[in-house]
Amino acid sequence: MTATTATRAHARLRPLGATSARWESGFWGDVHDRTRDVTIPQIWSSLSDPAVSPGLTNFRIAAGLAQGEHTGPPFMDGDFYKWLEAAIARLETDPDPELAARIEEVARLIASVQREDGYLHTPTIISTRNHQDAIELADRFNFETYNLGHLITAGVRHYEVTGSTTLLDAARKAAGFLEDLATNKPLELARSAICPSHYMAVIDLYRATGDEQYLRLSEAFVRVRDDFEGGDDNQDRLPVREQTVVAGHAVRANYLYAGLADLVAETGDEELEAVLERLWRDVVDTKLYITGGAGALYDGASPDGSPWQDQISRVHQAYGRAYQLPHTTAHNESCANIGLILWGERMLSLTADAGYADVIEQVAFNSLLSSISLAGSEYFYTNPLRQVRELPYPLRRPGDTAIHPTPPPPPSDERLREPYLSCFCCPPNIARTLARFHERAASLGEDGLYVHLYGGSRLDVTTDDGRRLALREDGEYPWSGRLTFTVTDASSSRSLSGSAAGSGIPLHLRVPGWSSGATLTVNGEPVAVSAPGTYTRVEREWTAGDVVELTLPMPVRVLRAHRLAEEATNQVAVRRGPVVYCIESADLPEGVALEQVAVRRGAAFTPVEAEIAGRRVVALETDAVILPGADDDALYDDLADTELTTARVRLVPYFAWGNRGAGEMSVWLPLVW
Template identity: 30%
Template structure:
C-alpha cells in the first residue's frame, strides 16, 4: 500500500491548486454511505445498454427459467392450505435462491423504470411466497410438505435445520431478504418485506433463543454451511432499522468456526465452508470461493455498520492473500474445479481453471464493502477489474447465454464451461445467471458515495446524481466514455454557491505500475501514464491520497472538473511463482483485460508470440456486428505453425466480449514471449483415453466416436460419427472408458445424441470409476446431478479428489428409445 501511494503521489506530485487547500486535506479511514442505485441516473453507452438488455431479455428469460421454483412454492402453499399431500418437482435444494436473486434484479429495474406488467408478475409471485411460509415463519419447500416427499434426496437432512452445513435453508432465506429489501425500496410495498422479517425473527428464535418445535427447544447456535444470510441481515437492518437483524448477522459471524466444525474431507472439510477457525482468527482465503466471499462481505458490513474493528486484521490479511497469491488477472477467484474454491498459493491455471462467475460477483461485493468501510480506493480497483472482466464475461452481449466457469484459455473443443464449450442457455445450478440478473442493476449505486462533506467518485460512468452533504445537497453530472476512454468530465451544482466540500476522484491502480492491486501482476513495459486534472479549464496541481485526487474548494454552480487518465496498451507479467504464466504476457488497456479469439486471427489463439514489449499497436472499434463499437487492438507479433515461427498480426478484444461469435473457437489471455513456450502442445483429453467399449453398438455407428475429439454442434448433429445402442429400445446400456494411465479426474462431461425419434437422451444415468483394480461409486459434488440436457455437455464433478484408470457409465434409456453419445470429455 505504501509503494502504491508513493507511485500515485509521484504521478501527480508536480501538479498546486491555488483554489484548493490541499495541504490541509487528510484522508482518515471512515465508513461511507453510497448514493443508492435509484438515486443515480445513467446516461452512458456502456452500462445503460446492459440495463436495457437486463430489462428486456435477461430478467424475463430468467423469470421464465425459474418457473419450476414458483411451481414448487405454489404446491407448498396448497399443502399448507389444504393439508393434502403435494408432490414437489425434484429440484436442487438451493434453487429457490435463484428465483429470489432474479426477483431482486427485477426490483432494481423497477426502480430505474416503472413497468406495471413486471410489477404485477412480481406481486403474483410474492403472494405465492407468502402463502408458502409456515405460520411460525419457516420457509423451505421440502420440509413443509408431507413427510413422504422428504425421500426426494435433496441432501438437506431429514428434518428442518438438521443439516445446516449443506441444506441451504439459511442461504435461500438470505437471498429472499435481499430481494424483499430491493422490492420494498423500489415500490414501497411491504408484503414481501413482512415475509422476510417473519422469517428472520423465526430464525433468531430457533438459532439463538430456542424454539420448542425445533432442535428439542435448544438454540441451534450453528453458522450455515453456505454464507449469505449474514450480509442479507445487514440489508434487512438498514431498511427496517431493527437492531435485531444486525445483531443476528454479527452472531452468525461470531459463532463460525467456534460452535461447530465439520470433520471430513472434500465438501465436509472445515475449511470448505470457512469453519476451520473463528472468523477473527482467519488469515487466508480458504475453501469454496463463493461462500468465502459472502462471509468476507458480511464481515466488512459489520465493520462498517457496527464499527467492529476486531474483524479488520482478518479482513486485511485475507484480502492480501487473495490479491497477492490467489487471484487471476481478470479478477477471477476459485481456481480449483474440484471444490469450486481457492487452491494453493500461486496455482492459477488458465485452461483448466474454474473462476466461477458467482465468485467474481462475490469479489465485487467484498471489495466494494471494504471500500465503504474504509474509503480506500484500492478496494474499488479490485472490484472494478472483477466487474469489467470476469463478471461481464459471465453473460453474452445479447443477455441470454451464460458462463458458469471462466477460463483464460480455450482450445475450442474442451468442455470449458461447466458442461459445454461456449455459453449455456441455463444451468441446473443457476446461481451464476441469477447473480448477473441482480448485480448489473446495482452498478449505478456503486458510482458515488459520501461522508460528512466529502463526495467520492468510485466508478466512472456517464451519470447524474444528487448527493446529500452536511453543507447542503450537491448535484453532479458526469460524462465519459469509460472504460474505453479515460477522460472524465464532472459538472458540479451545489445547492448554494460557495459551498465547501472535497471531491475525491479515484486514480485507478491500472494507471500506475500495475494493472490491479497486489503483488501478483506488474507492468513489464515502461509506458508513461501520468494523469492530468483541470478545474474550470485550468490545469490543477494536487497530491494523490490513498488512490484519489482530492479537490477541496468552495464550489459554485457550473464548476467543471476534468480528469484525464491515459489509456495506452499495457503489457503485464505475472509473479514467477505462477507457473502457468511464466514467460507469458497479458495485454490490458484501461481497466480491461484483452484476449485473442479465433474469429479475428489466422492462427489458433495460443500459437501467438509477443516478443517485443511496449509497442503501441493499433486501436479501432468494430464498425458492425455483435461487437459494434467495442475497441479492438492489433499488434505485430508472430505465430507458431508446425515447427515454424511466422510473422503475424495479433488482434485482441476485451475478455468480457469473447464467445459472442460462435462456440467452437480458440481463445487466449496469456501469450508466450518465446517460441519454445508457444510450441508446448495443448493436451487434449482424448489423448489419455486408451479404449472404449459398450454393451451394444449399432452396426452403422462407432463406439470410438465417444472419444474422438469431435465437438458436436447439437445433439442431433449428423455431421460427425456417434455411438448409439439402436435398436435396443428401453435396454440399459453400459459404456466403459479405459485411460492410458491412472489420472486425476476433476470432471466428466457427456454430450448426448438425440434424433428426437428412436434415439433420445436417457431417462437417467450414473457412473463408477476404477482405481487399483477396484470399482467405486462416483459420488457427485454437492451441487451436481447426472444431467440429461440436450445440446450441451452434461458435466459432473467428484465429491472429493479421485484418481482413476477407467470410468463406467450406466445408462437407463426411456422405455421407447435407445441412447446415444456424441462425445465424452474427461478432465
C-alpha cells in the same frame, strides 16, 4: 437524496440509491438498458416456464396451487429470490406498473408458503404437503440458510422501493427462525450455514427497520460459527479472527467476509476489520486472476490444513494455494466474482481506500461481464482464461454440480454461454448485480462525494446540512480515458433563502491504480492530481456549469505474472485501461493455431474500432510472432528448426469472448524476446 440509511456508524462512506446515482449514458448506461430490457425479462421467462425451470412452479406446488414434487436443486428458492431482487431494482430505476403488480403477486405467493415459525424451503414444504417425511436442516447441502438469506434481502429491497410490507414481514419471520436456531440449535445452524448470504441479509434488515435484534443476530452467527469444528470448504475450520489466508469454496468465503464487513460497519470492531484487510490482501496479492476471477479450482483438497490425512478437507470451487492459477481449468464461478464485488464494496465503505474500488472495477469490466453474453441473454457459470480444442478430458459444463450431475459435457471447444443452466445460481446473481450496479458508482462521506467507477453516471447528492451537488459524466470510458463531469446543479441551505451561494461539497475522483500521468482541470484550470490508487480531492464552491475534466492516459500495458504462477511462466497478458484482452481463434489468420501466436517484446498495439455481436468495442491489433506448429499427438517432441514469421492479429476485450460461436481463446500469450 442522501445515503440509503442512517446506520453504518463506523463506515466512512455510505451508499447511494437510484435517485442519487444512475448510469444514464455511456458504457454502463448501455449495460443498464440491456439488463432492464433483456436480462431480467429473459430470466423471468425461464423461471416462470415449467418446461424450462421449476423456479416458480415449486412455489405454486408448495402453496397448494399445483400438484407435484419438488424438482431442481435445493438452492433454487434462493435463485428465485435473486431474480426478484433484480426485478425490484429495475422497478426502482425504471418504474413499471405491470412489473410492480407482478412483483407484489410473487411476494404474496412466497409469503403464503412460509411457515408460521418463519421457515421457508420449498423442498421440505412440498414433501410435507405430499405427506412425506421432511425435516429441516437435515442436510447442509439443502442450502436452507442461503435461501432464507436471499429471501430477507429481497424482502428488505421490496419494502425500500415500494413501501409494501408483504415480503418484509416474511423477512422478519425468516430472521426469527434463524434467531431461534442460533439460540436453541446452534450446531444445526453452524452446520447449515454454507454460502452465508444470511450474514449480509440480517444487517440489511437491521438497517431497514432499526431493530437491534437483527444486529445481535449477526453477532450470534459469528459466535455459532466460531464454536463449530468444521473444515476448509466452508471456512469454519478456524474461528474467523484466527484466519490468516483465504481457503475453501470461493463463493462461501466472499459472502462470509462481505457479511463480516457489514458487521464491522455497525460495531466498529477494529480487530475484525484488520482480519478482513489481511484476508483481502491474501486474495488480491496471491490468488486473484488478472481478470478479477476468484476461486481457481474446480475441485481439490486442503493439503495444507493438517498433516494428518484423515483431517484433510475436501474443497470445492475453491481458492487454491497462493499463485495456483491455472488457465484452461480455471473455475472462477460467476457467483464468486460477484461475491468479491460485494466484499470489496463493503471494505471500500469502511475505509474509503481506492484500492478496493480498483478491484471492483477489475472484476466488473472483465470477469463479471464475461459471465453474460453481449446480447444479455446467455450465461457462463465458469470463466476460464483459456479455451482450447480437443481436450482429452471433459470440463464441467456451466450446469453441472456435484449434487445434481448432468449428462456428459460436449467437447471443450463447444463450451458456450447458455440461456438456462440446471445450476441456476449465477444468472440471477448476475442480473441483480448489474441491476444494482448504479450503487457502485459513488458514495457519500462526511468529507464529500466519492466517485468510484466511471462509465456514464449521473450523480445528485444532498448532505444533511442541505448542500447539494449534481453531476453528469460524459465520455467514452473504458475506451477513452477522457472524462468530463459537468455540474448541473449546486446549492446550499443559504441559497434557498435567496443568496447565490453554491455548494461546497468536496469532490473525490478516483485515480485508478492502473493509471499513470493523470491530469485534472476545473473550468480549464489545472488541478494537482494525487497518486494512482487514491482519490484526488477537489474542493470549491460549485456552481451550475462548472466542468471538471479528468484525463487518464491509456497506453497498452503488457503484463507478466509472479514467478510462482507457473502456468504464466514466460507468458504475458495485455491490458488497456481497466480492460483485459484476449485472442480468439476467430481473429487468427487461416492455418494459424492458437498455441502458435506469441507476443514479441516491445510490440506495438494499435487500438481499432470493432463490433462483436452488434456491440461496439475497441480491439487491439499487433504484429504477432507465429511459432512453428507441433505434433498434437506427441507428449514431447523436438523443437522445429523453422524460421519464425509474423502475422497481423487482433485482440478483443476478454468480456466479449465467446460471442461468435465455438472457438479457442487465451488471455496469456507466449513472449518472444
